[in-house]
Amino acid sequence: MRRRAAALAVPFSAVLLAMSSCASIPEDWKTPAFLRSDSDQMDTRLPSVTGKVGEAPKVDFEGKAPPGEQISGVAKKGSGEGALIRNDDLLQVQMVDYQWTGKGKGEQKQSSYERGAPVLLNLEEMSDDLRKNLVNQPVGSRVVFVFPGQDPEEAKAMGQPSPEPGDQVSIVDVEKRYGKGDIVDGEQTTDGGDGLPTVPDAGHGKPEITIPEDTDPPKKLKTVDLIEGDGPEVTDEQQVVVQYTGAQWSDGKIFDSTWDKGGKPFTFAVGQGQVIKGWDQGLKGKKVGSRVMLVIPPDLAYGKDAPNGAPKGTLVFVVDILGAVDSTPPPQADAGDGDKKDDKDAKKDDEKDSKNKDDEGKKDDGDK
Structure with a gap:
């Protein structure tokens, strides 16, 4: 089936979209998700993420500072029912993003749980470095990603707004896989x-x-x-x-x-x-x-x-x-004063006023 428009943009976290290209991840940011020894252990620099997969996670930054580099790990393994995730699967996930602003401090930025809409994530469009903690995991797993914040000078040079301080955290809960x-x-x-x-x-x-x-x-x-x-x-x-x-x-x-x-x-x-x-x-x-x-x-x-x-x-x-x-x-814009209309209604009114003006102009010109 040929699309009649540009390729579909996955409604995914801006963090992972921006980092999904291998070339965009400096080599010294790429840190193993697990520390290898006799057994796999979670990287202790990751924030504590608890709660049931299928519900909004609880994230605790206490005593931990942003690492300033990309790290990731499996916070919770799924039940093991069904086939394991493959590197070319399409995943239905819930996504929660935090800004890790300093030691022990984090602020939630968005949550698909709160929006009531999961995300379709195409693993084939992600770099190996990003999908490695998702592949070979069962459905029901929870994976945590940490990305370093953008350098202010780099943002300024690119004409972009000054970035928020700290690192960015994305929690991905896998609900379903299509393969x-x-x-x-x-x-x-x-x-x-x-x-x-x-x-x-x-x-x-x-x-x-x-x-x-x-x-x-x-x-x-x-x-x-x-x-x-x-x-x-x-x-x-x-x-x-x-x-x-x-x-x-x-x-x-x-x-x-x-x-x-x-x-x-x-x-x-x-x-x-x-x-x-x-x-x-x-x-x-x-x-x-x-x-x-x-x-x-x-x-x-x-x-x-x-x-x-x-x-x-x-x-x-x-x-x-x-x-x-x-x-x-x-995301919904702030409502502001109670007597103000929302953006959608205001836009409709503006379009209506514009149409009325155009109609009046046409009548003056003798048009129907």
């Missing part, structure tokens, strides 16, 4: 047909799509639940994790499939223009765990004469919905 070859459960209840393509029940791997002969494609979007999942319904702005296969109606040829790429799941945000309109419209309201056939007319795909080698005409997709998470909302 190559993941499938939906459930039983297929229909093959499609009745003027639409058929998809025989041949297991939950790569589907086979057969286009009906001597049949014109429908002019409107059609959706068929081949397998109906029992998860929550997909809603606008959610990050969705899927497997898919796409074929052209005109010749039945497969032009794209996650299964042909090792079965690595694909992610996108619903209703944000990151994929073709037929996906945004056809997958909204479908349940997680479903296998859905989408028959998408050209006006909701790439058009009759698709540019740049994109598939033409009516397209047929079979999409397995593996998961869906709410996108992390932006």
Whole structure:
């Protein structure tokens, strides 16, 4: 599936995003997460992080000063149920960030627990140095990262605001993993047909799509639940994790499939223009765990004469919905005085006033 916009930006901690490139981490910052001896021990310079994974962690900086270099470690190991995390997995995590301002002092900066929205973290986009404490851990693990703060002179030279003092701490709780070859459960209840393509029940791997002969494609979007999942319904702005296969109606040829790429799941945000309109419209309201056939007319795909080698005409997709998470909302601005409107309402009013002014100007010019 080709995105119609730029590559999806993972709604992740600004700290880890900024540090995810190997080149951005000076070699002398890279400190082993464990001190190797007869047994693995946590680096004692890390803050104390306690509490149940699945709930906001309790972080204690007492008696410890910011180390001024990158360190990390596993604060709590998961239960061991299910497969271990692989270095190309997509993880659903909760994320809490702190600013470690001085000895025994730390301030929470953001929490996905408080925002009510987990984060999708693509390990393949992270450096080995960052993902090493996540790989080979079971789901349910908690990992702590510490990053040195930016040098004030460096920030000034780059024209950036003066950074906060101290180091940055990120706590990552792994809730779920998605990996190559993941499938939906459930039983297929229909093959499609009745003027639409058929998809025989041949297991939950790569589907086979057969286009009906001597049949014109429908002019409107059609959706068929081949397998109906029992998860929550997909809603606008959610990050969705899927497997898919796409074929052209005109010749039945497969032009794209996650299964042909090792079965690595694909992610996108619903209703944000990151994929073709037929996906945004056809997958909204479908349940997680479903296998859905989408028959998408050209006006909701790439058009009759698709540019740049994109598939033409009516397209047929079979999409397995593996998961869906709410996108992390932006931090709320301070409300200020009680009689002030929030930014969203103020923006609407500004747009309304601007429109009224434009309309008045058009009337003066004799326009309708």
